Amino acid sequence: MKIEDEYDVVVVGAGPAGSMAARFAAEKAGVLVVDKHREIGSPKRCGEGLGIRTFSEFSIPVDRRFINQDIYGSVIYAPNGREVSIRYDEVMGYIIERKIFDKYLATEAVRAGAAVMAESYATLWMEDGKLKGIKLRRQGEELDIRSRIVIAADGVESQIARQMGLNTTVNPYDMDSCIEYEMCGIDYKDMDMLHIFLGNKIAPRGYVWIFPKDDDRANVGIGIAGDVGETAKYYLDKFIAEHQGLADGSILEVNVGSVPVGGFLENMVKDNLLVVGDAARQVNPIHGGGISEAMHAGRLAGTTVAKAVKEDNLGILGEYNEEWWSTKGLKLKKVLKVRNFTEKLDDEDLDYLATIWSGEDLMEITRGNHKTAFKKIVKHPKLLKWVKNFL
């Protein structure tokens, strides 16, 4: 493939956000997607859990090439070990194979007409304060690529937006610091459920997850608040050592990552630049999932860009902001409010909540519908005081 000197749109980053944006922009515009990694989708840096709704919302086939395990529900473990579980009769989500899933999304972008180039590192090309395109470094060469619009889909680093003057710096307090092992030869119950372990001694202001990929294989990972003294690795190794059935497991893969869970980039459009996905901090603040959010934002940004190019009116790019904050973004803001509550909880509070909340309550909370669950808090003076602000 020959990289042209000029495109209507350049997308930086071929994760779920970038590939979706490219696919929808390509309907009306000439699009190039670049990614610095040698292989799209790798390393995975992900628990690989994805709800079934995302599949229908984006017409993604249930293709066993990127689906490892059917998931029927989840078990949440309070610090004292008490379990709150919810199991559905039907599949409610999947553990996917991100390396293949991300490649599938990139493939769909190519089929829609976009060009994709891996192993290509981008910085913004600015002249006199104006966005000209990107500067690309690939295999020792440097290329200047002109483009009318740039979509920053560069994930948690979010340096493209920063180069445009948007402040994407995150406080460690608002980041989850994560490490995950893909383990095999493990012996754990209910390998068709997600397992989530809470507790400030287990994972300060975060959780440990076991996301099964097979009957004896799972992603075992942890996210803790980014400002905690000990490392995520310290806590995960401790957890595994203390759990029979995990301690003897083999490690097939080690991944490290960070998730911006504490708040969003409010303004995601500046001149001819749009920011999507983790780069815009579009992550569910309770559980840290961001694949679906990234895909939603990517589709919205891509559609807006296609319209702008077709109408030859870049003045409408701001519609992406407006549309996001009145739909998916609005929901996420509600979830963030609940996070402000949950991150204050100590182990005793969590143990108490595990006695009054059902699995259904917890599911609704992660969706931003917390009222029913919060109304159940009646006999706990300290929590009652906090909860008052939410009802």
Added chain:
Amino acid sequence: MEVENCYGCGGCVAVCPTGAITIIEEVEIDAEKCVKCGRCELMCPAGLIRIDGSQR
């Protein structure tokens, strides 16, 4: 400055207030831009970064 055994996850880049860190293949910290705030040390999930004289 370089960081040994880095996973390239980008956490340190996201929290650095001055844009001193870049990852092309490996992490590189630009000593001239670094203000030694120590946020990257705190953030790294594997505890790999040591900044000489950081305020942490």
